[in-house]
Amino acid sequence: MAHEKENKKKLYAEEDISKLAVIKSNDTIAMKYMMCVAAASVAEGATYPLDLTKTRLQIQGEMASGGSKAKYRGMFRTAMGIAKEEGLLHLWRGMLPALYRHAIYTGFRMSAYEEIRNQLSKKDKNGFSLWKKVVAGMMAEIGKSVV
Numbered sequence: 001m002a003h004e005k006e007n008k009k010k011l012y013a014e015e016d017i018s019k020l021a022v023i024k025s026n027d028t029i030a031m032k033y034m035m036c037v038a039a040a041s042v043a044e045g046a047t048y049p050l051d052l053t054k055t056r057l058q059i060q061g062e063m064a065s066g067g068s069k070a071k072y073r074g075m076f077r078t079a080m081g082i083a084k085e086e087g088l089l090h091l092w093r094g095m096l097p098a099l100y101r102h103a104i105y106t107g108f109r110m111s112a113y114e115e116i117r118n119q120l121s122k123k124d125k126n127g128f129s130l131w132k133k134v135v136a137g138m139m140a141e142i143g144k145s146v147v
Contacts, residue, residue, distance in 0.1 A: 029111055036110035038103035049091035053078045107145050113140035
């Protein structure tokens with residue numbers, strides 16, 4: 001009996017989450033686009049050194065299988081080695097193409113998703129259903145691929 005009661009609570013909670021209203025804003029599409037690009041750029045700036053370090057370790061691993069000696073061991077030592085030998089700012093060297101990618105794809109995809117979502121949920125009083133989320137995401141991705 002108690003187990004059945006827990007299942008009902010869980011189902012009601014899941015139902016309540018799906019009924020949450022979509023937050024509407026008065027921002028223009030251009031403003032939303034700029035906010036998406038800015039957020040993606042900040043995230044790229046924070047994670048780019050990790051990606052660079054991972055790539056260096058992968059290349060080093062491939063070279064080590066050919067007989068050359070491994071220079072670094074581990075992510076932290078690799079990042080510290082790059083900063084020490086090449087300079088701290090070299091951890092972000094080559095980031096500009098990634099920022100261009102975000103300016104084109106991420107900004108468009110997120111702005112398109114939000115506009116499609118708003119159009120699909122305009123008359124919906126019961127929240128934003130799963131099938132509408134899937135349709136909005138698919139349409140935004142297709143639109144991004146065309147661009």
